[in-house]
Amino acid sequence: MSTYVDEYVPLEKELRSKRDAGKKLLIPYLTAGYDQDWIVSVEAIANAGADAIEIGIPFSDPIMDGPTIQAASQRALERGTTPISIFSELAKLDVGVPLIAMTYCNLLFHAGFERYLGWLKDGNIAGTIFPDLPLEEAGEWTELANRAGVANIFLVSPTTPTLRAAKLCSATTGFVYGIGLMGVTGVRETLSNSASEIAKSIKAVTDQVVMVGIGISTPSQAKSVVRDADGVIIGSALVKILLEGGGPAHAFEFVKSIRSAIDSL
């Protein structure tokens, strides 16, 4: 597993190589534009040891998000945040780790594929996640994005049948996003058993990098998940800190604590 074929998009090449070197991976998420310092928080998170960063592009009706990310999205929209404002701010940034744009597919369809791809290039975005764009509707976008070197990441849920999971794993580029529990994004006090289960069942059908997210909030939960997964995605717990005024410094500390926990495995 040490050869990286040329057709891997850059995000996938990078994550696979780290994974294959025995490293556990960390992808924090934050909602773009929740306040004026958001870009400083992106830098802080990168410095704290993120392997990639998921940038949430706020959408008016985020059906996969719980109260924390809803609140961050609403605040961002009220501040006048738009995809263009986000990608132009990101254009000036060089944090040394890949950025992934997560949002809902209406923004993609509304912009049109070519235009959206142009925005992604402006913002140096390496991958996209659309939680409401199912496999059956994503073919054309995935092909276009991949050809431009942009990963399009599919999610696999605890309710996904095995055959479909295998299809999703072969269609995904970058990594596979394993959904850690049946529910929307949000901080949970206890880790669902399904977080480890989903990692194991995806691993059984693919050699893709398997990241698990949703419902993973603390260093010890993260450490527990990476026993089976290649890495974790942490969103609401971080956004909560930022929304409560924690600022880049607290975000840095928090991400660092997750980093240490998964590295200590």
Added chain:
Amino acid sequence: MVESLDSYDFSSGGFGEFGGRFVPESLVAAVSELEVLFRDAWLDPEFVNQYKEILTSYAGRPTPITRCNNLSDSLGIELYLKREDLTHTGSHKINNVIGQALLTQRMGKTRLIAETGAGQHGVATATAAALFGLKCTVYMGAIDVERQALNVFRMRLLGAEVIPVTSGSKTLKDAINEAMREWVACVHDTHYCIGSVMGPHPYPLMVREFQRIISEESRPQINALLGRDPDYVVACIGGGSNAAGSFAKYLESDTILVGVEPAGGAAIINGTPGVIHGMRSRFLQDEYGQLEEAQSISAGLDYPGVGPEHAYLASLKRASYYCVTDSMVLDAFQRLAKSEGIIPALEPAHAIAWVLKEAGNEIPLGSSVLVTLSGRGDKDSETVARILGQ
């Protein structure tokens, strides 16, 4: 019933370019299962008979057609109403929830969740849940909870839990978001009973089929009265369920089909194509694709999107869509009450308002016009009294 599924393209889950199934991966299995289950049930005579029997013995079907004698005289047209306001719970919403509750039972699920705007679908869902012994949770925008207090009380009386939704615009679109989120978490034992011809496939098709009873009854009824099909069938449009059911049997006829939207939520007239709430349809949205808020006097039509079948019928020009303002609706509400002794819900008052405006204009004098009176106006009396300062 069966022939109605033949023309539907199950493979794409769509009405032409509209429709589809844009749901989070966690719901893909559930909507796929629902599609198969609905198709099997709807082709099963035993299921269809059971559904129709409950609509007859419990919901009060068939509903009559009433000729509006006074308005017909003064407008110079033949105006008829399909009286969905006379069903149990007071609106056409009962037709759909009985079907979905039966399906829920067939799936072995034990709980219904629903979104509601005006509260009519919430009341209908709570009613069906009580009838079938299912648990029930209804999501309702906090603003709607306030303006439809009577229906909130009715839902609670029927044993449902009503959860006010305080995110976003605090109206119907946000109630849908919240119901979807809950469904993602509870899909193993919970069926999401969507109240209109919207959402991911198979909902737009399934709800249309459960509302098809409106025109299945009305076509022979009006033919018995007129000796032919009506010149016009007119219905109000929020998501578009009563209109879809009212149009279904006339799609292949020469009858002119008219959907009436609220001016502040006219997704067909003022919207653009988009993909929101699981479907590709038309929505009021900003230049980036953020959903905008609808503004209507009627909580039931306060939705910035529309069911994909209507977007499709509009693109084919098989149905025509118009909008009316809140003040026209208020006039229609009062005029129907005073002339015919029927207090309509604010939603179908939109359809009446269009007829009042267009009789002798768009609608030639002497035309026969069948309006679906989708619900009764008790729930809106307080709102209207407040606006009229009485």
